Amino acid sequence: MKISNQSIIEMYEKMLKIRKFETKAMNLFAEGKIPGFVHLYIGEEAVATGACASLRDDDYITSTHRGHGHIIAKGGDLKYMMAELFGKETGYCKGKGGSMHIADATKGILGANGIVGAGHTIAVGAGLAAQYKGTDQVCVCFFGDASTNQSTFHEGLNLASIWKLPVVFVCENNGYGISVSQARHQAITDISVRAVAYNMPGITVDGNDVFAVYEAVNEAVSRARKGQGPTLVECKTYRWRGHFEGDPTVYRPVEELEQWKKKDPIPRMEKYIIENKVMTEADVTKLNEKMEKMVDDAVDFAVKSNNPSMASAVEDVYTDIIEEARVR
Amino acid sequence: MRKMTYGQGIKEGMRIRMLENPDVFIFGEDVGLFGGCFGVTSGLFDEFGDKRVRDTPISEGAIIGAAVGSAAAGLRPIAELMFIDFLTVGMDQLVNQAAKMGYMFGGKIKLPMVVRLPAGGGVRAAAQHSQSLEAWLTHVPGLKVVYPSNPQDAIGLMLSAIDDDNPVMYIEHKTLYAVPGEVEDEVKPIPFGKANIKKEGTDVTIITYGKQVYDALKAAEILAKDDIDVEVIDLRSLYPLDKQTIFNSIEKTHKVVLVSEEAKRGAYTGELAAMIAEECFFECDAPIKRVGALNTPIPFSAELEDYVLPNAEDIVNAVKSLF
Incomplete structure (x- = not known):
């Protein structure tokens, strides 16, 4: 498959942006500057990047609790993301959502989601809207291996299939549902085999190879745009960090992580880029610095932003009713 | 004034908005060809076709989830659950998704969706088809809950429910479907919060x-x-x-x-x-x-x-x- 140099550079930039953002979030959490739960995407960057590379701004995605990568890949702004992680009023959700609930309707991001498996049916709804209105928009639904044991996986894929909806189900199989390995949570190794049950195409690709992800999802997206229905794309990958920051990861061997680190999608892409003269080493270094600066600027923006006003606590429950404020 | 039943009133409310706004559509179990378990949607399939009056699989999670997704993407879905009792199967989609998305996304996403919920006893349907579960719904910030008692209100509240940009739970009592009542020639939307x-x-x-x-x-x-x-x-x-x-x-x-x-x-x-x-x-x-x-x-x-x-x-x- 021919991919333009421009697209390759954009994908590389996105992967770097995710890695730098997540590394910064990891450090900020360790320093106690970010409250709550943080689920990092480090190691899985190729999936979101490859999958979103075929999408337009008006296409939709649904995301997961491990959603930062998806949001960056779909065009989310680091400043508003970081401000949300800090719980600031300038954040994407005005400080009411946090890491697990970032959404941006203008970019078709229908939200990260704290409930495992919740995206499957919401994505089907977005796909239904696109089909109903006769647009050629698609929805990419991101989810993990463990969510394929939820009833929503079955309900969502079944409905998408019978209505031939433009939804691409992108499974990030990182081998674990929190602490439970795939072998212990389901009796299959390739989740793509489940596509057979819905009479839709299913494919398994190396989720640490951004080109493989791009190629599989690109084909699925073009089928969806043509009204040929949904596809299940399984991307085998690995999360370097625990399920959440602070997870001691006692449930997996260190050697396993080391093996996967050798398959780090970012150096793999760098190697390709330099060998194929897409960019020079100097350009790569410059881009790395640019992404770091962008993340630093996002932190700066977040730190300097105000905390939400107490009045905002009772806003946005409804579009038209403002709930009663606390009476002191 | 006209006479019609409560069930006809619910249908009329939906039909009025469907005629005016192509983004309004109905889906749920047996709402199409069959006309709905209680006949409320009867005739709408013939009038509006299978795009706008859709039969779904028996998948309550997918019904409410698809209502959330399609509303977030700009449609105005009316989802019918055959019995309010089946809400348990789609409760995550309602409570954690529909009710929360407006707030936790800082008002960035609107969910103009209606969920029709036939409720109540008196039809000898026993424990899993007779409950009154309104307290579960009124307890959840982010949902609006209405409950008409007569055909006129059924129309007026349905118009307001469809016009609303928030998830509206529209509860119907099963024993009222055939109950007749007087209805104005032109029913206006009844604003919520008016007893x-x-x-x-x-x-x-x-x-x-x-x-x-x-x-x-x-x-x-x-x-x-x-x-x-x-x-x-x-x-x-x-x-x-x-x-x-x-x-x-x-x-x-x-x-x-x-x-x-x-x-x-x-x-x-x-x-x-x-x-x-x-x-x-x-x-x-x-x-x-x-x-x-x-x-x-x-x-x-x-x-x-x-x-x-x-x-x-x-x-x-x-x-x-x-x-």
């Missing part, structure tokens, strides 16, 4: 909604013979709630009886009682009284079901206990 005083009175206020409006009116007739002049308020909208009409009435009568068909423990009427106690206590000169079902699942046997559910006689007794 309806069905009968004015001076001695005691009965606050209720749905099917129990009829029981309360029957009780009022019986009590009139004992010279007790009852005011009956049909809330119509459980959230937002018309507190002012409630307070005005209690300021006049100083006695209040709250009636619903729910199992009494944890019922919505408990919330009403607490609200009245907190905000209107000094106007009450008798205990705030509640009438509800017994705290049991709904039994199958007709005799048992009638015994468990509240009726007009229970309301009469509750009122008399205050004098």
Whole structure:
């Protein structure tokens, strides 16, 4: 498959942006500057990047609790993301959502989601809207291996299939549902085999190879745009960090992580880029610095932003009713 | 004025907006060819076709989830659950998704969706097809909850529900579908949070909604013979709630009886009682009284079901206990 140099550079930039953002979030959490739960995407960057590379701004995605990568890949702004992680009023959700609930309707991001498996049916709804209105928009639904044991996986894929909806189900199989390995949570190794049950195409690709992800999802997206229905794309990958920051990861061997680190999608892409003269080493270094600066600027923006006003606590429950404020 | 049934009123409300707005569509189990389990959508499939009146698989999670997703993406879905009891199967999509997305995304996403929920007992359908679960819904910030009692309100509340940019739970009592009523030639949307005083009175206020409006009116007739002049308020909208009409009435009568068909423990009427106690206590000169079902699942046997559910006689007794 021919991919333009421009697209390759954009994908590389996105992967770097995710890695730098997540590394910064990891450090900020360790320093106690970010409250709550943080689920990092480090190691899985190729999936979101490859999958979103075929999408337009008006296409939709649904995301997961491990959603930062998806949001960056779909065009989310680091400043508003970081401000949300800090719980600031300038954040994407005005400080009411946090890491697990970032959404941006203008970019078709229908939200990260704290409930495992919740995206499957919401994505089907977005796909239904696109089909109903006769647009050629698609929805990419991101989810993990463990969510394929939820009833929503079955309900969502079944409905998408019978209505031939433009939804691409992108499974990030990182081998674990929190602490439970795939072998212990389901009796299959390739989740793509489940596509057979819905009479839709299913494919398994190396989720640490951004080109493989791009190629599989690109084909699925073009089928969806043509009204040929949904596809299940399984991307085998690995999360370097625990399920959440602070997870001691006692449930997996260190050697396993080391093996996967050798398959780090970012150096793999760098190697390709330099060998194929897409960019020079100097350009790569410059881009790395640019992404770091962008993340630093996002932190700066977040730190300097105000905390939400107490009045905002009772806003946005409804579009038209403002709930009663606390009476002191 | 025209005459139509409650079920026809619900349909008319949907039909009016479907004719005006191509983004309004209906989906759910057996709503299409079959015309709905209770016949409410009958004829709409023929009129609007299978794009806008869609049969779904038996997948309540997907029905509510697809309502959320399609609303977020700009449509105005009306999802029908065959029985409110089946809400349990799609509860995550409703409570964690529909009710939360507006708030947790900082108002960035709107969800103009209606979920129709046939509720209540009296049709000998036993424990899994007869419940009154409005308290589960009114408890969740982010949902609006309405409950029409007659054809006119069924139309007006449906118009407002479809026009609303928030998830609206539209509860229908199953025993009312065939009940006729007078309807204005052109029904206007009924704003949420406006109760309806069905009968004015001076001695005691009965606050209720749905099917129990009829029981309360029957009780009022019986009590009139004992010279007790009852005011009956049909809330119509459980959230937002018309507190002012409630307070005005209690300021006049100083006695209040709250009636619903729910199992009494944890019922919505408990919330009403607490609200009245907190905000209107000094106007009450008798205990705030509640009438509800017994705290049991709904039994199958007709005799048992009638015994468990509240009726007009229970309301009469509750009122008399205050004098």
